[in-house]
Amino acid sequence: MSKTTALFIAAMLGCTSFAALDARAYEGVAKGDTSAKKIAFSNSYAGNSFRQVMIKSFEEMGAKAVADKQIAATAVVSSNNSVTEQASQIENLILQGYDAIIVLAGSDTALNGAIKDACNAGITVVAFASGVTEPCAYVVDYNLDSYAKAELDFISSKLGDKPANILEIRGMAGDGFDKRLHEGVEKAMKAHASYKAVGEVYGQWTATVAQKEVSGILPSLPQVDAVLTQGGDGYGAAQAFKAASRPLPIIIMGNRQDELALWKQEHDAGGYETFSLGATPSVSQVAFWVAQQILAGKQVPKFVEVPLLQINQPDLDAWLKTVPAGGVVNAEYPQELVAKIIDANVKKEPLPGVPAPK
Amino acid sequence: MSDAPARVPARSPSNPRSALLNAMQVGLPAIALLVMLAIIFSIRPAAMSYFGFHLLFKLSVPLVFAALAQMMVIMLGDIDLSNGAFVGLITCITALYLGDAPAIAALCYLVLIAAYAGLGLLIHARQLPSIIVTLGMSFIWLGIAVILLPAPGGSAPAWLAAFMSWQPPLMPLSIWLAALAALAGHLVISRSSYGVVLRGAGGNPRAVQRAGWSVVGIRVAVYAAAGLLACLAGLTLTGLTTSGDANVAPAYTLLGVGAVILGGGAFTGGVVSPVGTVVGALTLSLAGSLLSFLQVPPTWQIGAQGVILFLVLAGRVLLSERAR
Structure with a gap:
C-alpha cells in the first residue's frame, strides 16, 4: 500500500515538475541541450544576390552557434530550381542524420512527400518564406x-x-x-x-x-x-x-x-x-533559431510570423550606414530576438521590432 | 549508305580486346554508380541498408521511366524536348482527377498517349525535325498544365502515395521497379526480333522498309510507347510528391537524354541500351546526392554536378573511340 502511495506522490511530483518545465519553456530562450544536434538548410535556388546573402547569413549564424557549442554542425544544399532534385536532397539529408532541416521550398506542394518522410524520421522541418502545405512542417513567414x-x-x-x-x-x-x-x-x-x-x-x-x-x-x-x-x-x-x-x-x-x-x-x-x-534575406537565421529552439524543447506554434524590418526617421542614419551601395538593408536575428518573436506569436501580441544598429 | 547491310547490331566485336572494351563501355555507368555508392557509404555507413537505398533511390523512379521514354524516341534518331513538360502535365492530371474521377483521368492519359502517337505520325509524314516539333509541344503541354492547375496543388490518390512508399521484401521498391523496367526493356528492345526491327527503323529505315515493314506504323507505335512511359513517370512522381505541379520536372528532359547517352545510346538512331539507360538514370540521380554527402559549398554544387556528368560522359566517349 505504502508503495502505491509513494508511486502516486512520485507521479504527482513528476507532473508538477513537468508543469513547471512547461511554464519555463513558454517564455524566453529554451535552454535544452542541443550541442550534439545538426541543422541543414535545403535551398531551392542560389543564383541571385538575395539568395546569396540569405545563405551567407545562415552560414555565419551557424558557424557562431557551433563555436558557442549550441549546435554540432550545419550544412547547406542548393538545387538549381529543380523541385525533384530538392526533394531527393531532402531525402539525403534524412539519411545523413540531421536533426532539423530548414527548407526554402521551390514548390509549395511538390516537396510534401519528402517533408513527410523527414517528419516521420523524427526530424524537425521548418519551411520559411514559402507556403509549404504539408501540415507536419513548421512555417516561418511574413504576413x-x-x-x-x-x-x-x-x-x-x-x-x-x-x-x-x-x-x-x-x-x-x-x-x-x-x-x-x-x-x-x-x-x-x-x-x-x-x-x-x-x-x-x-x-x-x-x-x-x-x-x-x-x-x-x-x-x-x-x-x-x-x-x-x-x-x-x-x-x-x-x-x-x-x-x-x-x-x-x-x-x-x-x-x-x-x-x-x-x-x-x-x-x-x-x-x-x-x-x-x-523583407530581409536573413530570415534564414530566424528559421535556423526556430529549428534550434524546437530541438531545445520550446513550444513553438506551427506558423511563426516574422516581423518586417521597419525603419523610422530617428534610425535612418544608423541603418543607412550599414547598407552597401545598391544593396538591401539586412539585419542579424540573434537567438534571444527569435525567442521573443516566437513568444509574441504564441501570445498573439505585436511582434518585436528589429532593433536599429548602434 | 542505303545498300549497306542494316547496321542494326551496331557493335560486332571482332577480337577479344575490343569485346572487353565494348563490355566496359556498357559497364561504365554501372562502374560510376558503384564508385558513387562506395563514396557515400564510406561517408555514412548507415546508408548501406534497406532504408538507405530506399531514400537514396526513391526519387530516381520517375527519372528512370522518363529516360526510357526518351530512349524510345532517340532509338528512332529523333529527340524529345517535351518529355519533362509532359511529365509535369501528367502530375497535374493525376493530382486533380485520378482520386475522385478515375475515368476522366484514364481518358486524359489515353488522349495524351494518342497525341504522342500523332506527333510521331506528323514528324514522319511531313519530315519535320523532331527537335522543333517537340520543343513547340513542350510549351503546349506546359500551357495545358497551367490552365488545369494554375498554382501547384491537388493531391495524389491515397493508393498511389501508399504504393510509392510501399516497402517490398528483399529490395526497396525503387530498385525493383528499375530492375523490372530494365529487364522488360532488355527483352523487348535488345533481345526480341521485333526489337531488331524497331532499332533498325532508327538506324536504317530504308532497309527496314524494303524488308516489308511499315516505318510509319513503327514510328507511331514507338512514340505511343514513349508517351506511355512518360505517363508512368508522371504517375510515380505524383505518388512521391503527393501533389501536382506544372513546373515540377523540366530537368527530366535533358537528364533523360543524358541517361540514354550515358547508357550507351547514340544520337544517330538505332543504338540504344535499355539496361544502360536505366543504370544511367540511377547514376545521374545519384550524382546530385553525392554532392550533398560531400558537403560541397552551395555555390559550387551546380558546377560540380556538371563536372561529374562531363567526366562520366567523357569516359564513355574515350572508350568508344578505342573500341572502334
Missing part, C-alpha cells in the same frame, strides 16, 4: 496583411482622417507576392474610408520601371498625398514626381539603399519624413 497595414498606419499617423489621394505601385501582374500584398492593401484601405485609391501601376520592384510607369500616370492624376509601394520602387516614384515638378508625397520606402539615401537627402533639405519597411 503581407501586416505589410500593407503598416504602410497605411504610417500614412494615417501623418495625414490623420483627412481625405487623401493614394497611388499604389504594385509588383508584377500574376505574381503571388504581388497578389497577396495587394489583397492586404485592399483590406487595410477599408479601415480608412476617407482615403481614395486614385491609381495603380506595375513597377516590377525596379526603380527604372517604377519611374516610367508613375511618370505615365501622373498627368491624369489629381494631387497625390501618399504612395504605397512594394519595395525597390520608391526611388523611381520619387524621381517621377520630381520630374513632373510636383511636391513629393509620402512615399513608403522598401529598405533599398537608393531609397534611404534619397529620403535622407530630402529630409536634410526640407524636413521630408517617411517610413521604410521590407
Whole structure:
C-alpha cells in the first residue's frame, strides 16, 4: 500500500515538475541541450544576390552557434530550381542524420512527400518564406496583411482622417507576392474610408520601371498625398514626381539603399519624413533559431510570423550606414530576438521590432 | 549508305580486346554508380541498408521511366524536348482527377498517349525535325498544365502515395521497379526480333522498309510507347510528391537524354541500351546526392554536378573511340 502511495506522490511530483518545465519553456530562450544536434538548410535556388546573402547569413549564424557549442554542425544544399532534385536532397539529408532541416521550398506542394518522410524520421522541418502545405512542417513567414497595414498606419499617423489621394505601385501582374500584398492593401484601405485609391501601376520592384510607369500616370492624376509601394520602387516614384515638378508625397520606402539615401537627402533639405519597411534575406537565421529552439524543447506554434524590418526617421542614419551601395538593408536575428518573436506569436501580441544598429 | 547491310547490331566485336572494351563501355555507368555508392557509404555507413537505398533511390523512379521514354524516341534518331513538360502535365492530371474521377483521368492519359502517337505520325509524314516539333509541344503541354492547375496543388490518390512508399521484401521498391523496367526493356528492345526491327527503323529505315515493314506504323507505335512511359513517370512522381505541379520536372528532359547517352545510346538512331539507360538514370540521380554527402559549398554544387556528368560522359566517349 505504502508503495502505491509513494508511486502516486512520485507521479504527482513528476507532473508538477513537468508543469513547471512547461511554464519555463513558454517564455524566453529554451535552454535544452542541443550541442550534439545538426541543422541543414535545403535551398531551392542560389543564383541571385538575395539568395546569396540569405545563405551567407545562415552560414555565419551557424558557424557562431557551433563555436558557442549550441549546435554540432550545419550544412547547406542548393538545387538549381529543380523541385525533384530538392526533394531527393531532402531525402539525403534524412539519411545523413540531421536533426532539423530548414527548407526554402521551390514548390509549395511538390516537396510534401519528402517533408513527410523527414517528419516521420523524427526530424524537425521548418519551411520559411514559402507556403509549404504539408501540415507536419513548421512555417516561418511574413504576413503581407501586416505589410500593407503598416504602410497605411504610417500614412494615417501623418495625414490623420483627412481625405487623401493614394497611388499604389504594385509588383508584377500574376505574381503571388504581388497578389497577396495587394489583397492586404485592399483590406487595410477599408479601415480608412476617407482615403481614395486614385491609381495603380506595375513597377516590377525596379526603380527604372517604377519611374516610367508613375511618370505615365501622373498627368491624369489629381494631387497625390501618399504612395504605397512594394519595395525597390520608391526611388523611381520619387524621381517621377520630381520630374513632373510636383511636391513629393509620402512615399513608403522598401529598405533599398537608393531609397534611404534619397529620403535622407530630402529630409536634410526640407524636413521630408517617411517610413521604410521590407523583407530581409536573413530570415534564414530566424528559421535556423526556430529549428534550434524546437530541438531545445520550446513550444513553438506551427506558423511563426516574422516581423518586417521597419525603419523610422530617428534610425535612418544608423541603418543607412550599414547598407552597401545598391544593396538591401539586412539585419542579424540573434537567438534571444527569435525567442521573443516566437513568444509574441504564441501570445498573439505585436511582434518585436528589429532593433536599429548602434 | 542505303545498300549497306542494316547496321542494326551496331557493335560486332571482332577480337577479344575490343569485346572487353565494348563490355566496359556498357559497364561504365554501372562502374560510376558503384564508385558513387562506395563514396557515400564510406561517408555514412548507415546508408548501406534497406532504408538507405530506399531514400537514396526513391526519387530516381520517375527519372528512370522518363529516360526510357526518351530512349524510345532517340532509338528512332529523333529527340524529345517535351518529355519533362509532359511529365509535369501528367502530375497535374493525376493530382486533380485520378482520386475522385478515375475515368476522366484514364481518358486524359489515353488522349495524351494518342497525341504522342500523332506527333510521331506528323514528324514522319511531313519530315519535320523532331527537335522543333517537340520543343513547340513542350510549351503546349506546359500551357495545358497551367490552365488545369494554375498554382501547384491537388493531391495524389491515397493508393498511389501508399504504393510509392510501399516497402517490398528483399529490395526497396525503387530498385525493383528499375530492375523490372530494365529487364522488360532488355527483352523487348535488345533481345526480341521485333526489337531488331524497331532499332533498325532508327538506324536504317530504308532497309527496314524494303524488308516489308511499315516505318510509319513503327514510328507511331514507338512514340505511343514513349508517351506511355512518360505517363508512368508522371504517375510515380505524383505518388512521391503527393501533389501536382506544372513546373515540377523540366530537368527530366535533358537528364533523360543524358541517361540514354550515358547508357550507351547514340544520337544517330538505332543504338540504344535499355539496361544502360536505366543504370544511367540511377547514376545521374545519384550524382546530385553525392554532392550533398560531400558537403560541397552551395555555390559550387551546380558546377560540380556538371563536372561529374562531363567526366562520366567523357569516359564513355574515350572508350568508344578505342573500341572502334
